[in-house]
Amino acid sequence: MSAADFLLSPAVQKIMQVLYAAPDQPFSADELARQTRQEPGEAGQTIEHLVKSGILARQKAAAEQPDTVKLDRSFVFYGELRSIALKSFAAAEPVRAMLRSKFKDSVVRAFVLGEDADNFIELLIVHGAVTPDETAMTAACKKLSKALHRHLQVHVISVARFNGLADHDTLAAKLASASAFEIIAPGDTKAQLPAERLGLLQSAKKKLAALSLAQHRRESR
Structure with missing residues (x-):
């Protein structure tokens, strides 16, 4: 399963979002379907695909209990996929x-x-x-x-x-x-930067220039 396939499927993203939030917690297919608001059949197919890809590990449950799945930390691309998820849908x-x-x-x-x-x-x-x-x-x-x-x-x-x-x-x-x-990044939104405050020296120079100009005008009259 390529990274592109992993990212492009909304069904996979919903399930992986839940699993990455609790990477060591086992989930049944019904639990994942409920938390991701998917039909049990759709969630089951996605889970099966992830198990076959090596991303999830299946755990056999005791009698009359449903099997569970969890993230397989030994998967060769575990770290890369987690990083990709964090930088995108997760x-x-x-x-x-x-x-x-x-x-x-x-x-x-x-x-x-x-x-x-x-x-x-x-x-x-x-x-x-x-x-x-x-x-x-x-x-x-x-x-x-x-x-x-x-x-x-x-x-x-x-x-x-x-x-x-x-x-x-x-x-x-x-x-x-x-x-x-x-x-x-800067420019991605409509937010405006605060107006820059003049430093004390720059402010003093500006006031002095204004006073000098006023003095010059009075003397020219």
């Missing part, structure tokens, strides 16, 4: 769509910083002149978390704070890690 695409639709006037940049051992997805959101409404952002992330079957850890900072990140800052270190990637 995180990047739905987060990007949510931010662009609900916070297009405030979010300037956004990054997926990675995922931890507890399968939390960590996000960094950078806002411009307009600060996202905290209540609305919390509600949107909570709803998305439920859809992704993953917990989201979200940092929201200003573009000034982002531009001023020092090397020793925890967020700067996470941004520099191999697991971090950008999902919204």
